[in-house]
Amino acid sequence: KQEVTQIPAALSVPEGENLVLNCSFTDSAIYNLQWFRQDPGKGLTSLLLIQSSQREQTSGRLNASLDKSSGRSTLYIAASQPGDSATYLCAVIDSWGKLQFGAGTQVVVTP
Amino acid sequence: GAVVSQHPSRVICKSGTSVKIECRSLDFQATTMFWYRQFPKQSLMLMATSNEGSKATYEQGVEKDKFLINHASLTLSTLTVTSAHPEDSSFYICSARNRDLSAFFGQGTRLTVV
Numbered sequence: 001k002q003e004v005t006q007i008p009a010a011l012s013v014p015e016g017e018n019l020v021l022n023c024s025f026t027d028s029a030i031y032n033l034q035w036f037r038q039d040p041g042k043g044l045t046s047l048l049l050i051q052s053s054q055r056e057q058t059s060g061r062l063n064a065s066l067d068k069s070s071g072r073s074t075l076y077i078a079a080s081q082p083g084d085s086a087t088y089l090c091a092v093i094d095s096w097g098k099l100q101f102g103a104g105t106q107v108v109v110t111p
Numbered sequence: 112g113a114v115v116s117q118h119p120s121r122v123i124c125k126s127g128t129s130v131k132i133e134c135r136s137l138d139f140q141a142t143t144m145f146w147y148r149q150f151p152k153q154s155l156m157l158m159a160t161s162n163e164g165s166k167a168t169y170e171q172g173v174e175k176d177k178f179l180i181n182h183a184s185l186t187l188s189t190l191t192v193t194s195a196h197p198e199d200s201s202f203y204i205c206s207a208r209n210r211d212l213s214a215f216f217g218q219g220t221r222l223t224v225v
Binding site for chain 1: 117143145153154155156157160202204206208211213214215216217218219221
């Protein structure tokens, strides 16, 4: 059974620092991996989707890497801003499109 | 990106009543939609997979008769919480699967049963 783990559970950094969020999964037979952002009491915003054949995806200050063989993905956020404060979730996607989520990393960026 | 609309965003209902939540994919056809539930400070847990024109597939431990799912068209899936009780209070989110298997989520529905 697939298990998705995110470390750390919470992270607080001063504005301007780079953020590194980790996601690991136990079954490497994934189809895609997707990173999301969730603001308190709100739904999910998709950040990056990495297909299993890809090693990384970039969008603006965000970069996500994927190492299927070791069961890991890392989300990097460069030059963090207070507006980046949120919970970040990673999810692995199987061939049916079903997502399994990690518990998330709660990020606080202080001005 | 693709847009998924979920309504209502908040609902308060009395214990014993039923509540319907709608999930619509606005600019793409979704043969498969998923319903998730999220308890406070926990991650999303998949409740069921909804396939257009067929019965939903429920995850283990999810009561089919409590959470009725209908996927009548390629752009609409509904979740009905029947005979709601306070323990059903939660945040419910739907997602629609795109062709590349990326998932787009609705805004979520905060259900409070009093």
